[in-house]
Amino acid sequence: MKENFVQELKWRGMLHDVMPGTEEQLLKEPTAGYIGFDPTADSLHIGNLVQIMTLVHFQHAGHKPVVLVGGATGMVGDPSGKSAERNLLSEDVLRHNESCVKKQLAKFIDFSAGANSAELVNNYDWFKGLSFLDFIRDVGKHLSVSYMMAKDSVQKRLETGLSFTEFSYQLVQGYDFYWLYKNKNCKLQMGGSDQWGNIVTGTELIRRKDGGEAFALTTPLIKKADGTKFGKTEQGNVWLDAQKTSPYKFYQYWLNASDEDTATFIKIFTQKGKSEIDALIAEHSQAPHLRKLQTELAKDITARVHSMEEVNKAIKASSILFGNSVTEDLISLDEQTFLAVFDGVPQIAVSKSAYENCANVTDLLSEVTQGKIFPSKSEARKMISGGGVSINKQKIEDSTHKPDYPFLLKRFLLAQKGKKNYYLIEIIN
RNA sequence: GGGGAGAUACUCAAGCGGCCAACGAGGACAGACUGUAAAUCUGUUGACUUAUGUCUUCACAGGUUCGAAUCCUGUUCUCCCCA
Incomplete structure (x- = not known):
């Protein structure tokens, strides 16, 4: 193998838990491994990034990453997260989200790399045709209730209650692993540390149903040093x-x-x-x-x-x-640079007459700008008196001042709320 | 089933007839200092409006009173103890 994937994750601090034998398996041969993503939105967010990077390293080490879009599982809802039960997504939305997610993933992992090309699958494809009876006969039969009850994700919810649907979630996810093992020769499932229980259910299912051997690996939950949620x-x-x-x-x-x-x-x-x-x-x-x-x-x-x-x-x-730029620096920008700089900044259009007619800065930053900067005059006034508002990089001292600020590029004003929130007001005729 | 305690703003938590939009802590936002960090210090934190102002809040519905988050009645919910 090109690289020792497990060791790579280890020094990066991306390894939480790994099933014995995983490292050996990965060193022995190129292996297919998967991670599941919820297709609940048409875009991934940076909370998904740890998993994405895991796949990046995985592919880089010469293995084949499989991305599982959880069309079916997303409908059920994992009890591990304390969130309430999910809504059912229509197939149209599901497919749309799937293709959006794939586009984003393609920036990270290579879907046309030959032998270890990444592959994207959707578990809705194998679940939609599976009947309830078939499922409980072929899957449910192999795992005991006490085994399922022992999982942390279930234990934690026992007090507050969880529905049968949520309880069966681990079987559904376990079956994913089994299916991929059978059909894609996928021997490893990775995921966040909260997924350990679900992943192990999968390896267990593979072992009991097929006598096969499969592996598990999880990444730690990313937290910020100040304890707030990452992302x-x-x-x-x-x-x-x-x-x-x-x-x-x-x-x-x-x-x-x-x-x-x-x-x-x-x-x-x-x-x-x-x-x-x-x-x-x-x-x-x-x-x-x-x-x-x-x-x-x-x-x-x-x-x-x-x-x-x-x-x-x-x-x-x-x-x-x-x-440390000041009003002069802003004025000196040429139009192209200016617009590029403020590309990601919210822009608010205000008519020239409305601007000229507004009595004071407070009105300008609340009513006249349709409450997009401050939802009310009171809030605007409070923040101004607290010294938290600037226009064109110049702090506003007096909330009753009538606006007479120099326009940037003859038609813009740059409003600043606090240190990091900028708004561009465009004066239009 | 019997007995007891409680429900206050984003969270925790005071208040127990007027001075209560409601102490305090946390959080959040802002200012100062910095490095667009952390720590620290300061301010703001029901809404609207800028004034010696108005309005809506202290589980819910009624009542007593000039006046209630505070007293009374009922309702709902939570917790504890005994069966």
């Missing part, structure tokens, strides 16, 4: 889809990672080698204020998910928005 912002998930999360925002998310987190993230979310990462970390600790690590991390991931071009735009935008 969430005020606005919700950080998506890979540029429509849902602009490349600028995406880049910013990574750039904002704390020192501690960045050292972990860069191992997990980039393909950089050990020596390169060690050097970067050393360099960073020499001059932490330069935030070399964050920059490298943000660049690497943004370039992969979007493009190098988007990275450059994001860097440019960041340096203008966060550098």
Whole structure:
């Protein structure tokens, strides 16, 4: 084998648990391994990134990654997450999501690499034709209730209650593994640490039903050093889809990672080698204020998910928005640069007359901008008196001031709420 | 079935007839300091409006009172103890 996959994950801090014999199997021969994704949205988000990177390394080590889109399982809902039961997705939506997800995955793993090409399957395809009776005869028969009850995911829910559907989830997922084992010669399932129980049900099913041997490997749950959830912002998930999360925002998310987190993230979310990462970390600790690590991390991931071009735009935008620029710097930008910089910033159109007629800044930032910056005058006023609002990089001191700010490019105003929230107001005739 | 305790804003948690939009802590947001980090310090945190203002909140529905989150009655739910 080109590389020892298990060891690779280990030094990257991506290995939580692995079934005995897995490493040997992977060193013995190129092996097919799969990870399941929920097709609940038409885009993946960065919470999925650990699993995606696992597949990247897996393929890189010479193995064949199989991506399972959980069309069937997504309908049932895994009790491991405490979330309520899921809604049924229509087949149309399912197919749409599947193709979107595949497009995004193609940026990471190679679907036309010859022998170890990645492959995408949807478990809806083998579940839709399977009758309930067949399922309980062929699958349910092999596992005892006490075995299923022993799982953590079930135990935790016993108090609060879980439906039979959720209880059977592990069988459904276990059958996936079995099916892939039989039909795709897939011997390994990977996933987050919360999936361990479900994965093992699969290997157990393969053993009991077929006497076959299959393996399991899980990655740790990623947490941030401050204890908050990884991958969430005020606005919700950080998506890979540029429509849902602009490349600028995406880049910013990574750039904002704390020192501690960045050292972990860069191992997990980039393909950089050990020596390169060690050097970067050393360099960073020499001059932490330069935030070399964050920059490298943000660049690497943004370039992969979007493009190098988007990275450059994001860097440019960041340096203008966060550098020590003043009104003059903004005015001096040419139109093309200006628009590129503010590509990912929300834009609000305001008619010229509305702008001229508004009595004070407070109105401008609330009513006149349709509540998109501040939903009410009170909030605007509070934030202004707290010193948290700037226009064109100039702090607003007086909330009753009548707007007379110099336009940028003859028609824009840059409003800033706090340090990181920008809005572009366009004055139109 | 019998007895007891409780339900307060995002969460925890005070208040127990007027001075209560409601102490405090956490969280969140903002400011200062920094490195768009962490820590620390400061401010804001029911809504609207900017004024010695209005409105809606203290499980739900009624009642007593000039006046209630605070007292009374009923309802729902939660917890504990004894059967």
